[in-house]
Amino acid sequence: MTALGVVFRPQLPPERLRDVARAADAAGLEELWLWEDCFLESGIAAMAAALAWTERLRVGVGLLPVPFRNAALTSMETATLHRLFPGRAKLAVGHGVQDWMAQVGARAESPMTLLTEHLSAMRALLRGERVTTQGRYVRLDGVALDWPPKEGAAVYVGATGPRTLRLAGAAADGTILTAGRTPDEVRRARELIEEGRTEAGRTGPHEVVAYFNAATGPGADARIEAELAASGDAGKTEAGVAGDAGAVAEAVRRIADAGADTVILQPTADEPDVEGFVRFVAGEVRPLVA
Template structure:
C-alpha cells in the first residue's frame, strides 16, 4: 500500500481536493483521521468519494468509544456504498488523552477493538447480531448492503498485544511508528500473531502509519511536525520511550498538557529528539531515505500527518519520496 492520512482540520471540500491530488500522484488509499476537535471523518470520506475514482477511502483511525461499534459499522458501510466499494475500516483504541477530555475511560481496549470489527463483519454480511461483551447489541442489523464482498479492516496499533491481535484477526495493521527500531520490534510481535492466524483469514498487510513532514527546507518541515509528534508522545508506552532514551519527564509534560487541552503548550514541549524518533521529517531526499529504511520492516507506508507545512507541495514531495524509496 501507498497510503496517505488526510486530517480534516480543513473543510471537507479542501480535503477532497487533496485526496484527488493524492490519487493523481499514485497513492492508493486515503485514511481520514478522527479527532473530536476536527471535522467529521465520515462526512469527509463521502466528499472524497465524490472527487475521486479509484483511491480507497476510510477512517484512519476511529475508536469504538466515542461512537457505538454498530453505528461505526453502518458509517463504514455507507462510505462503501457512496464510493462504489472502495471503503476500508481503520479502527483503533483511540488516543487516551483525547478520550480523557471527553470523560471517556478507555477500558479493555484490545477486546473492544476486536469485538468492534468482528461485529462489523457480521453486520456487513447481512447478519442480525446480538452481542454482549465490552459493548451490547441486541438484534442489531443494517438497513443497507455494502457493495464490497469484504471491507478490509486495518487496526491502528502500537503495543505488543494489539499488534499480535491485529495479525491474528484483521486484514492489516497500521503501526503507529516511523523509526526502524520501532518497526523492527513491531514486526516481531506481528510474526507471533501471524503464527496463530487461521488460513481462512487470507493475506495480511503490515503498514507503517508514519508521521511525515516534508518540505523544501529541513527546519520548516521539522517545525510542522510538532503537533502530531505531541499526540504520539502523549500516547507512547514507557518501553517505547526507554528504547529511544526519551526523557520520561519531558514526555509526561507533553501528555499532561494534552490532557489539559492546552495544545500550544503541548506542541512547544516537543523536543528535537522526539521529532527524530516519532516523525519522518525533512527534505524530499531525507524523507525518501527514511522511507527506504522503514520498508525494510513493513509491506507499505501510510504517509501520516502533518504531511508538511504546505499540503499540496507535501503530497507531491511525499509521492516522489515513496517512488524513490521503492525504486520506481
C-alpha cells in the same frame, strides 16, 4: 510493490480537503488517509466527501475510536461506503485517546474487551451474517445488514501497544501504525502482529500501513525536528525524514523493508503547501520506490 500515500491532517480546516483530495487524484497518488481526532473532523463524513470528489484515489480513516461508536452503526457506515465506492474505502478502528474518551463520557473500563467485541461483531456483520451477542460492551439481537458489501470489507485496527498489536493480528484484516516509529519499531510491531496471527491460526493476507513523518523544501529539517519533539519523539532521527525525493524514498524503503506494506507520509503540522507535498510524493518520490 510498496503502496504510498499522504495524510490529510485534521488540523487543516475541512474546506481544504477537496483541493487536497483532487490534487492527490490528479497526481496519481494511491492513497489519502484521514484522522478522526477529537474534536476536529468526522472521519466518515470527510471520507465520503473525499471519495465523491475523486475518481480513483483510495481513502482511509485511521482511526474510528470504538468507545464513540455502536458496532452496528460503524458497520452500516462502512458497508455503505464500500458499496458506493468499491475498492476505495479503508477503515480502521481503535481505542481512541483515553483522555478524550473520558471527556465525552465514553471511556471504557476495559478498552481491550471493547475493541475485541467490536471487531468480532463488525467483521461478522460485514460478512453478511446475522449477529446475536451479549458481550460486556457490544450487545446485538439478531442484527444483519440489509446492504452488506458485495465483496466483503477489510477492517483495520490502529495499534500501538503489544496487546493491541497481537489483537490486530488475531482479529483484524490489517494494522495501522502511527507516525513516530523507527524501522526497528516497525519490525517489532510486525513481529507482534504475526504472533497474534499464529495464535489465532490465521494465514490470509494482513496489510500493515505505517504512517511516517516527512518534510521537504525550505526549513524541512527544522520542521521535522519540531514535529518529533511535539509528539514526544525527540531524538529519534529514524522516525522522520527531511530532504529531497531521494532521501524520502530511501526512508520509505527502510520502513517497507521493516515490514510495512503501505507507507503513508505524514506532513508536518506547519506544512506550507499540502497540495504541493501531495504532488511531490506522487510525482517525485513514487518513481523512486519499488
